[in-house]
Amino acid sequence: MIIKTKFLCPIFLIALFYFFFGTNTAISQINLRSIENFSIYTSNGAISNENTSNITRDIGTDAGAVTGFGSPSVINGSIQIANSMTIQANLDLVDTCVQINNTTTTESHIPVFGNGETLTPGVYSQGGAASIVGTLILDAQGISNAQFIFKIGGAFSTAAGATVVLINCASPASIFWLSGGAISMATSTTMSGNLISNPGAVSMAEGGTLVGRMLSTTGAISIDQNETINTIPIIGTITQPTCTTTTGSFQIINYDANNTYSFTPSVVSISGTGLVTAYPNTYTFTSSNSSSCVTSVVITSRIINYWTGESSSDWNNAGNWTCGIPSHSNDYINIIPLVTTTYPIIGAQPDNSGIVTNLEIPSGASLTINDNSLRVTTNLKLNGKIDLEGNSQLLQDTGSVFNVASSGAIEIDQQGSGNSFRYNYWSSPVNSRGTAFTIGEVLRGGTDTNNMIEIDFGSNYTYADGTTSLPIKLSTYWMYKLEDSGLGYSAWANVGNTSEVKAGQGYTMKGSNTSSVEQNYTFIGKPNNGIIELTVDSNNDYLLGNPYPSAIDANKFIEDNGTFPGTSSITGTLYFWEHYGGDSHNLAEYQAGYGTYSRGGGVSASSSPPVAGVSTAGSSVKGPPKQYIPVGQAFFVVGDTNGGQIQFNNSQRVFAKEFSGNSVFMRTDNSEATTNNNLNNDLRPKFRIGFDAPKISHREVLLTLDDNTTDAVDWGYDAEMYEVFDDDMYWVLDDKKYVIQATNNFGIDKEIPLGIQTLEGGLVSIKVDGLENAEDYTSLYIKDNVTGETHDITNQNFSINLDAGVYQNRFFLVFQPNLNIIEEETLLDGIQIYMNNSISELQLNRIVGTKILNVSLFNYLGQEVKAWSINTDEQSISLPIQLYSGSYIVIVETTTGKVNKKIIIN
Known part of the structure; x- marks a missing residue:
């Protein structure tokens, strides 16, 4: 008799439920597919039965007759002849033979099996004919899905009375006998497993028992009066x-x-x-x-919540799920199965994002996200597809796992410069090799976002300079990475589209041959997740990149790689290349520079002046780098004095759209809106000071007020310059050049040194580029220590001709003009200002013809603490003051102008 064994669920159920047999790590599991429905099957041959037999499942042939199975024989299945089921079985039987032949042999065996022999799970090979004599014991060693594979090069037979005994969880469903010739079982054989002849006939003599299947790719199958036994449950x-x-x-x-x-x-x-x-x-x-x-x-102890799509495609519609909308408040396993209805979509509404604890998407199923986010808090198993459209992003919490056995992919877009002469510095949010990728494996042309196609890569440096084409062209000549080096340009390594790049590393790539300002690219692969680490040595440069399919918080990245014991590895500053001008492949003709970001803020890229006859004046179009680093953006870091491990982790991930103004990809287009959203909560006062000179187009330095900092160098806040031009300006800290400085006060008496260097001399100018979160009355001045004069730069440039040289101690940023030192009785512009501390009164006297309108009092931080509206013709005015002792500035507004004076209150 022949009994079909079926330990595994159908394919659809396997995709939806956990495997319940554990894992046999030594051998890939053989998948019979539709063959599981048959007890007897041949692709080409007749099937015959003599006397009485008992068959558990179907009997089938794709070319031949089936005879002899009438009463009293019993068939618990049905007979299939030359139909769609047998056609599919033919394909699956061939595939099964391929799977078995592709397994790696663990032991070569002599031609005779049995005689009391015990075998453990493995792949056994015999190059010629083989047979079983006596008893053969197969011991699964307690592994319920352990496989036994026998690859036999010739005919396979059993002696009369031969017996295969299964112990310790061995299963007939996981035993495969593949013969290169005919298979014949003698009388009274007790056999287990899947008998496959490729090719050849298969036969079982009288009194034989098989718990398994008889299969042939080409050959007749015959059985003769087999006994019925109780089958294994x-x-x-x-x-x-x-x-x-x-x-x-x-x-x-x-x-x-x-x-x-x-x-x-x-x-x-x-x-x-x-x-x-x-x-x-x-x-x-x-x-x-x-x-x-x-x-x-x-x-499983976790409830399964299935997507049904019964109401609509809306992920956030409870009617589309068997157990309601997925959330993080339960431990459900949320599954998007293969369905005949629609697949879920997370829409673009601001309050319509997705959050899920555990998510499984089987092969063929999909999830689409439109300008929104999906957050997975625990586990993601992806055999299907997640399509992240527009600014959509995928987030996973700290500890959230991406199942490494997943065979599916995400698709996520990012736009780069469409100019084939200009670089973007990229990173990949996906991988194709676990912890690495090649550009060719993960990057597609996304000109049509609904039809991603392969990119035409070429090695010539001008390959992408031609006219528009489809597919788009990219030159691999410009694809480089810089990995932990202090050697400058010589350390750049060309990776092209085929060399491996690690997750978390950045790479360079020039634009395509599109006619548009931007080129849309689509990354396709497994999403990067969890802790990603790279090593940097002391003072070395490293081109890194955001490795995730979501934005990351630059402040958190800096903090995670900095001040805590054992975590410090970088200087705490990030540098972003922006290539905004110069349509040439000649390095000297690039219009580009490095934007800088620290916890003190961000400053725009600076550039050397235009090249006569080659390029026009250029300046940053993207502005300062922001707190949130977008998908696909690369940046430089520098190893600190010791170097160490650089770490990316899920706690750094955040959903921040680029058009919000809080996340900016350093490409040449500047069409995105700059409105802020609720992620922008930086209310610190910031002063942006600009500098122009003959050998620099523009330099901006930033001064930020932060209570967490000091006047000394503060790690992660103060940022050294990454490049210094022949003519340049910088903050002087610890005898080094800084582009960002943070301090904890802007006192009236504070003087902050500015360094200036000029190679050949000439006219230099200093001005205020911008004031952020500053009071309306704020004024900034440049103090020249040589002349003793101060110059108001709040609304106008301070310009001066300088000889060639370095000026470290001449110029200072100050917060008040150089006021005249006057005695209390001296008239200043017709006004006498006197602080009478004996009676705590500020006393003002005016001369005839001058009318006092308003009086304001400011503390040493520049904060207004008192204000009086006077508007009187009286000659003497007394104003009571009850304030803390200290220095203050009085500003008196008259009909002829403003008067400033420093006073002491005690």
Whole structure:
């Protein structure tokens, strides 16, 4: 008799439920696909039966007759001849042979198996004919899905009475005998497993028993009066708990009510048809006709929430899920199965993002996100597709796992310069090799966002300079990475489209041959997730990049790689290349520079002046780098004095759209809006000071007020310059050149040194580029220590001709003009100002013809502490003051102008 064994669920159920057999890590699992439906099948040949036989499943042939299976023989399945089922079985049987042949041999065996021999799981090969004599014991060693594969180069036979014994969870479903010739079983053979002849006939003589299948790619199959035995019970469909049912169940196939079934641990109940009800746990069981463990089955403790799409495509519509909208408040396993209805879409509404604890998307299924985000807090298994359209992003929490066995991919877009002469510095949010990728493997042309196509890569440096084409062209000549080096240009390594780049590393790439300002690219691959680490040595440069399919918080990245013991590895400053001018492949003709970001803020890229006859004047169009680093953006860091591990991690990830103004990709287009959203909460006062000179187009330096800083160098806040031009200006800190400085006060008496260098001399200018979060009355001045004069730069340039040289101690940024030192009785522009501390009054006297309108009093931080509206013709005015002792500035507004004076209150 021939009995089909079926330990695995159908393919659809495998995609939806956890495997319940554990993992046989030594051998890839052989997948029979539609062959599982058959007990006897041949692709080309007749099938015949002599006398009485008992068949458990279908009998089929794709070319031949089936005879001899009438009563009293019993067929529990059906007979299939030359139909769609047998055509598919033909394809799957060929694939099964390929799978088996592709397994790696673990042991070469002599031609004779048996004679009391015991074998453990593995792949056994015999180059010629082979046979079984006596008893062969197959010991699975307690591994319920352990595989035994026998690859036989010639004919395969058994001696009369030969017996295959299975112990310790060995299963006929996981035993494969592949013969290169005919298979013949002598009388009274007791056999287990899948017998496959490729090619050749298969036969079983009188009194034989097979628990398994008889299969042939080309050949007849014949059986003769086989005895019926009690079959080994196996697991069929598993039903997991739901949001309304706390128990699960599983069906025992080949259930025999006359047998006794023992479960470990105990189950809730077993019905007369073999349906077992059980609480969440892992169960093994035996039956009275078997002394070995049969299998194990898992009833998960987590509820499965299925997408149905019954109401619409809206992810956030409870009617589309069996257990309601996914959230982070439960431990459900949320599954988007293969469905005939629509797949879910997370729409673009601001309050319509997605959050899920555990998500599984099987092969063929998909999730689309439109200008929004999906956050996975625990586990993501992706065999299908997540399409991240527009500014959509995928986030995973700290500790959230991306299942490494996933075979699916995400698709995520980013736009770069469309100019084939200009660089963008990129990173990849996906991988194609676990912890690495090649550009060719992950990058697609996304000119049509609904039709991503392969890119035409060429090695010539002008390959992408031609006219527009489809597919787009990219020159691999300009694709480089810089990995942990202090050697400058000589350390750049060309990676082209085929060399490996690590996750977290950046790379350079010039634009395509598009006619548009920007080129849309699509990254396709497995999303990077979790901790990603790279090593930098002391004072070395490293081109890194945001490795995730979401923005990252630059402040958090700096903090994670800085001040805590054992974490410091970089100087705490990030540098972003922006290439905004110069349509040439000649380096000297580039219009470009490095934007800088620290926890003190960001400053725009600076550039040397235009090249006569080659390029016009240029300046940054993207402005200062922002706190949130967008998808695909690369940047430089520098190793600190010790170097160490650079770490990216999920706690740095955040959903920040580029058009919000808080996240900016350093490409040449500046069409995106700059409105802020709720991520922009930086209210610190910032002073942006600009500098122009003959050998620099423009330099901006930043001064930020932050209570966490000092006047000394503060790690992560004060940022050294990454490049210094022949003519340049900088903050002087610890005898070094800084482009960003943070301090904890802007006192009236404070003087902050500015360094200036000029190679050949000439006219230099200093001005205020911008004031952020500053009071309306704020004024900034440049003090010249040589002349003793101060110059108001709030609304006008301070310009001066300088000789060639370096000026470290001449110029200072100050917060008040150089006021005349006057005695209390001296008239200043017709006004006498006197602080009478004996009676705590500010006293003002005016001369005839001058009318006092308003009086304001400011503290040493520049904050207004008192204001009076006077508007009187009286000659003497007294103003009571009750304030803390200290220095203050009085500003008196008259009909002829303003008067300033420093006073002391005590």
